[in-house]
Amino acid sequence: MCVTKASEVRFGQSNCSWSSCREGCTKDIFKCTHIHVNYKRDTKGEFVGTNFTDEALIDTIEWDLINARLYPNVKGCGYPPSVNCTDFNRNYSTPGRTFPCYYSKQTPVMVINHLDLETIKTDLLYAIIIPWGLFLVSILYLLFTYVGMKKPETEGDDTQEVISAKASKEASNYSLRSIGKTINHGMNKLMRDPDDKG
Structure with a gap:
């Protein structure tokens, strides 16, 4: 379970070494939003009925990690309509907002708000099957072409x-x-x- 601790909008490329959400993975960013969250594992309904509109209450809880960075996906970027940064920032930048989240075991300061394992597995299968399939088809075509060539008389x-x-x-x-x-x-x-x- 995550709670938004703070968010800030920054300007300038030097201040935007990272952004919680960026539309376009390759473009330079000069305006960015940093959303910091705290998360706690295995809450078991601990936050039910808790009102975090009082930001001082956030600091009274013992969190597993403080000031983690929130992203919409692992890359932290995407293209509309799958990733709409305006909606993402509006939904998650309000301090005290609680929501289920997923953290990285490799990089604990990285948190995402949504994880669809089936889509990830499907994309991974396509990324493996399609290139290898095309490679094998081209090899077979070359072999059949080579074998079918006539020797000069x-x-x-x-x-x-x-x-x-x-x-x-x-x-x-x-x-x-x-x-x-x-x-x-x-x-x-x-x-x-x-x-x-x-």
Whole structure:
């Protein structure tokens, strides 16, 4: 069980190293809301009938953790309509507000207000099955394509090699002839028209 201890709105990127809720996981934030909560494990109805509108009463209870950070999900961000930060801040930023919550055993200062294990398991299965399935299909396609390719016929190989060799020889002869002509032309020009400077 969580109770909101304090909340504050901050401005400036240096003051917003974290935000309880941010719409858009990649954008820079210059305005953020910090919602601090206290939580207690295994309350067994301990808070029934307790009115925390008197903030001094919050400090009289022995909490398992004080000043934890509240997030809507593990990433602390999302996109509408699944995560609406305006509604989230309105619902959970009032000091004294009590609500069920989930804390992290790895990072005890991290608290989320909602946890849907079935959705998380489904997303995880999709994240594993779809990429691996596409990978296997592409490998099978490549294997079938490779096995189905015909080998070149041996009869035409000799003929093709002879044609390729002739074409290569003619191309090299042409290159050598054109280079020789260019050199001869340059030499003739130098011999007939000497430069004024000698």
